[in-house]
């Protein structure tokens with residue numbers, strides 16, 4: 001591919017923005033079809049289509065302009081991904097994305113590969129929910145099969161919650177088809193960002209240790225404070241998934257670590273991942289550059305961690321008003337702290353507005369710097 005190659009990106013969020021940033025730096029052009037998402041991501045692309053995903057004219061323009069396409073968000077209509085795939089190569093493949101879009105397909109795929117997941121049952125009504133609750137003892141979490149992110153579409157049902165019958169829980173959940181998952185007593189949560197190139201080469205970054213608040217990623221700590229053996233095991237599983245999906249591109253694999261140090265896969269994301277944002281400042285190759293390399297048929301880049309890093313997500317909660325930016329001067333005074341804002345015009349509680357990565361010679365220093373930032377902003 002020459003440098004005039006144009007990459008088509010479906011979706012218009014921050015992941016697309018950071019991808020466009022690296023792609024353009026590397027000499028590619030980018031056309032982004034946001035589907036109507038006005039997030040500020042598109043401002044970094046060469047061409048932007050803000051039409052909804054059912055627009056015929058946008059479809060033609062997108063597929064006439066781009067020589068290849070990728071998704072920056074998995075909840076793009078699979079019909080559209082399929083259709084784009086009839087005109088230009090889509091990486092990762094429609095099939096891989098559709099597995100990641102649907103929690104039932106995802107879990108069944110992992111099971112078919114003998115990769116451990118949480119116990120689960122798929123339910124379609126109050127009666128199948130009642131049976132599932134009998135089969136899975138203890139606390140469970142109900143999740144929508146599709147379109148969930150940042151904990152949206154989830155309901156925790158406690159074992160000792162005798163107030164609710166299955167019919168009432170079904171009603172409260174909204175009468176949706178759902179997956180019922182055993183709630184794991186987590187020792188920790190990890191993720192591995194990995195990638196597979198067009199020639200089948202696979203690479204994995206060092207696992208990140210992730211802490212969530214209200215089901216939303218709060219901080220990612222790298223290197224994760226786990227044994228070398230667990231780290232290797234997680235990387236091996238992540239690479240195996242990319243192989244069995246015949247995947248091309250960057251894949252984010254989320255793990256639960258249970259009380260016995262056993263790894264269970266929570267979910268997989270067919271794209272760069274929030275817990276891989278530290279790679280921009282702390283690794284030899286960022287996960288976004290890696291995505292460009294993989295889908296454009298370049299050799300994959302080194303995943304080496306140059307310095308320990310802690311990434312802190314910045315949510316809209318710290319904006320005093322939807323369009324009033326917080327004062328960032330405290331961050332700029334901290335050595336090794338890097339602010340990344342996503343250009344979103346309106347802040348809302350829970351909305352990801354940016355992140356900060358603190359790198360330092362030791363993990364303790366990076367953790368201390370993030371703790372100081374959290375204190376300043378009351379988060």
Ligand code: ADP
Nearest residue numbers: 118141148149150151152181182183184212215
């Ligand atoms: P999302 O698509 O919103 O990221 P996840 O399934 O990853 O959904 O859930 C978000 C977070 O909720 C997880 O990272 C974890 O902290 C918690 N969680 C989800 N499922 C379970 C489970 N079965 N047991 C324990 N915690 C869970």
Ligand code: MG
Nearest residue numbers: 150254266267
């Ligand atoms: Mg998740």
